[in-house]
Amino acid sequence: MTRVVLVHGIAQQLKGPETIAEAWLPSLNDGLALSGARTLPRDDVSAAFYGDLFRRPGHRGLGEPPLDASDVELGLEHELLLSWWEAAADAESRVPGPNTTGRLRTPLIVQRALNALSHSTFFxxxxxxxxxxxxxxxxxxxxxPDVRGAAGQRLARAVTGETTVIVAHSLGSIVAYETLCAHPQWQDLTLITLGSPLAVRGLIFDRLRPTPHGGMARWPVPVKRWINIADHGDAVALMKELAPSFGTRIQDQTVNNGARAHDVRPYLTARETGLALAGALN
Structure with missing residues (x-):
């Protein structure tokens, strides 16, 4: 009986649905316990896994072929790295910002961004x-389109008639939002988004399906309650509040995840997440 469906974020391509569920469940139950609620058995939780869609095919070399600054494509890849750099510099004084002149100069702005991000707590x-x-x-x-469609199909297959909550982290919140919008026949679901970049204009928000109109995104019909939780220092969740872009029915909350601002585990162990999950389950 799948009451809670988990949707992971970026950089999970070497894992699988069982690995994700087993890794998330203890932290999820810690959050529930902190909120004073009963914990969940393993059978109540499943993961919508799509990480393998990004797994590289085998080759004769050892490990994955290395990527460097010269491999970054102009457009979304380039702009994302720069936006993460700016956000990390704003949140952490030890991260040199884009306007900081370093001792060693490089002609590649991307290389400067990578060097700076290596000093941030998340990266x-x-x-x-x-x-x-x-x-x-x-x-x-x-x-x-094949990747986008397959990711949504993975989530659609994981949702059952017993599902009441979808917990989505990072890129997974985009998968969850678009899939929920595409299935208006589903009913009475609670969506909990963690470290979500959904409201980042120009990079994410304007690329969503269905396309936002008049600066506002469509409300996903199956969702009766939406709680969005973000850490102030989370460089991936550049816009911490989703309500201005998705509607005032969203409950935006902040947590303190310590040094690992974007890590899903402190998001799950937070009392705020536990309260949101307990409220949905009860």
Whole structure:
């Protein structure tokens, strides 16, 4: 019985639905426990997994072919990296901003962005190729119809008649929103979005389906309640509030995730997330 469907975000291509569900459930139950609610058994939770759509095919070399600044495509990939850089610099004093002159200059603005992001808490320890790959997954979702369609189908198959809540993180919130809009026959669902970039104008918001009109996006018909939760320092969730773009019925809330502002685990363990989930389940 799937009461809660989980929708993951970027950089999960080497995992699977069972791996995601097993990894998320303890944190999800911690949030429920903090809210004073009963925890969920494993059978109540499933994951809509689409990460394999971004997994590279096998080749004779070891590991994945490395990506560097020269591989970043102009357009969405380029603009995403720059926007993450600006957001990280605004949130963290140790991250040099785009207007900061560094000791070592590089002609590639993308390389400067990657160098700066390596000092941020979210991207610290990640290889340049991983950062580029994350931006590339967002670009591929919006520009490759097969990928976009398949991701939505994965979520549609995971939702059952017993499903009451969809919990979506990062890119997964885009998949969840578009899939919910495409299935108006579903009823009485609660949507909980974590670290969502849905309201980022120019990069994400204007590319959504259905297309927003007059600066407002359409409300997904199956959703009776929508709680959006964001950390102030989350560089991916550039716009922390969704209500101005999706309607005042959304409950925007903020949490403090510590050093890992975009990590799904502190989002799930937050009491605010637990209260939102408990309210939907009860």
């Amino acid at each position: 610290a320890g990640l290889a340049e190729g991983t950062m580029i790959g994350s931006a590339r997954q967002v670009r591929r979702y919006f520009t490759e």
